[in-house]
Amino acid sequence: MIPDYELTGPPNAPVLVLSNSLGTDRTMWDQQLPELSSRFRVLRYDQRGHGKTPATPGPYELETLGRDVLDLLDHLEIVRVRFAGVSLGGMTGMWLAANAPERIERLALLCTSAALGTPENWRERAAFVRANGTGAMTDSTLGRWFTAELSSRQDVVAKYGGMMAATDDEGYAGCCEAIAGMALEGRLGGITAPTLVVAGYDDPATPPEHAERIAAGIPNARLAVLERAAHLANVEQAERVNRLLVEHFVSEGEPMSTASGEAATARTGTGMAVRRQVLGDEHVDRAIERRTEFTEPFQDFITRYAWGELWASEGMDRPTRSCVTLAILAATGCHDELAMHVRAARRNGVEASTIREVLMHVAVYAGVPKANSAFALADRILGEEADGNGA
Numbered sequence: 083m084i085p086d087y088e089l090t091g092p093p094n095a096p097v098l099v100l101s102n103s104l105g106t107d108r109t110m111w112d113q114q115l116p117e118l119s120s121r122f123r124v125l126r127y128d129q130r131g132h133g134k135t136p137a138t139p140g141p142y143e144l145e146t147l148g149r150d151v152l153d154l155l156d157h158l159e160i161v162r163v164r165f166a167g168v169s170l171g172g173m174t175g176m177w178l179a180a181n182a183p184e185r186i187e188r189l190a191l192l193c194t195s196a197a198l199g200t201p202e203n204w205r206e207r208a209a210f211v212r213a214n215g216t217g218a219m220t221d222s223t224l225g226r227w228f229t230a231e232l233s234s235r236q237d238v239v240a241k242y243g244g245m246m247a248a249t250d251d252e253g254y255a256g257c258c259e260a261i262a263g264m265a266l267e268g269r270l271g272g273i274t275a276p277t278l279v280v281a282g283y284d285d286p287a288t289p290p291e292h293a294e295r296i297a298a299g300i301p302n303a304r305l306a307v308l309e310r311a312a313h314l315a316n317v318e319q320a321e322r323v324n325r326l327l328v329e330h331f332v333s334e335g336e337p338m339s340t341a342s343g344e345a346a347t348a349r350t351g352t353g354m355a356v357r358r359q360v361l362g363d364e365h366v367d368r369a370i371e372r373r374t375e376f377t378e379p380f381q382d383f384i385t386r387y388a389w390g391e392l393w394a395s396e397g398m399d400r401p402t403r404s405c406v407t408l409a410i411l412a413a414t415g416c417h418d419e420l421a422m423h424v425r426a427a428r429r430n431g432v433e434a435s436t437i438r439e440v441l442m443h444v445a446v447y448a449g450v451p452k453a454n455s456a457f458a459l460a461d462r463i464l465g466e467e468a469d470g471n472g473a
């Protein structure tokens with residue numbers, strides 16, 4: 083069967099397939115799409131019986147779901163892809179990487195498992211849904227998908243509860259039966275695609291131990307465990323997941339890095355996204371507007387290296403980067419930049435009291451006069467924020 087799909091992103095970019103989890107549809111990737119489609123041809127599709135892809139009578143096997151992807155790729159005449167899947171999507175990805183390795187260049191497995199629960203449990207769940215409908219599963223499911231903070235939010239309940247209830251009963255049940263019958267553990271050692279494995283620290287459905295087992299089983303795998311994330315970590319920790327996916331699919335891989343022009347384009351895309359996150363749209367739009375022929379190469383350089391490399395790196399969190407930046411700017415007396423970075427630090431979650439501590443360090447290590455002017459400036463910026471003028 084050819085599943086319903088959507089292609090987004092530059093026509094000549096490498097194709098990245100995104101595969102959804104049980105009870106969701108392809109819009110579960112909404113928070114990934116802008117970032118990923120700036121550098122990939124993103125192919126989002128709906129699993130069988132989910133979203134706009136019709137159900138067929140179950141039970142299904144994982145092979146059924148894997149072959150749906152192969153049918154879709156054949157239909158679109160796409161030979162080889164990068165593939166990311168959440169939970170059931172990740173199981174589909176493991177099946178593909180083990181059974182059609184020539185089609186899978188790199189793999190990302192999010193909040194998934196190679197052996198989940200008992201077959202009886204999954205068959206019971208299938209029977210329950212056939213009898214009561216997917217709507218009857220919504221409340222319990224949202225509690226597994228999100229931490230308490232998110233699962234009570236009205237917009238989240240509306241979007242993801244709605245997705246679950248809209249999933250075809252037979253499609254959902256058939257997919258439960260595919261999980262009941264999956265036999266992936268013995269196949270992990272044969273997966274050759276470089277693989278990123280991501281787990282949510284608070285995921286009750288596929289806890290981090292499942293990811294650890296996958297990462298230990300696949301020869302070329304890397305594991306990342308995200309705090310404050312349950313089963314749909316790509317929704318709850320979208321920014322971190324985006325960064326991990328971009329790093330995994332772009333920076334090390336051949337196609338982008340073999341063509342230096344494309345690598346630079348990719349860095350510019352990441353850089354622009356990170357720059358906007360840290361400095362805010364208003365500031366970045368102003369900087370773009372003010373570009374001249376003379377300053378453009380410098381602006382481009384900053385976007386690529388300061389934002390696309392340094393600030394985009396996972397090596398240090400953003401609040402810490404902000405503190406380091408504030409200290410350096412205050413110590414070197416770069417006051418225009420310091421004002422901008424006081425605002426950026428607040429946007430990155432740095433408290434005013436921490437900014438004060440940073441400037442106290444400046445007083446001791448760089449000199450009281452430097453700290454004195456930095457204090458005056460920071461006080462003004464923080465005051466503007468308190469007055470509601472802190473754009």
Ligand SMILES: O=C(O)CC1=CCC(=O)O1
Nearest residue numbers: 103104168169170171287
């Ligand atoms: O619904 C669950 O319990 C979690 C889950 C298993 C496979 C999947 O896609 O979601």
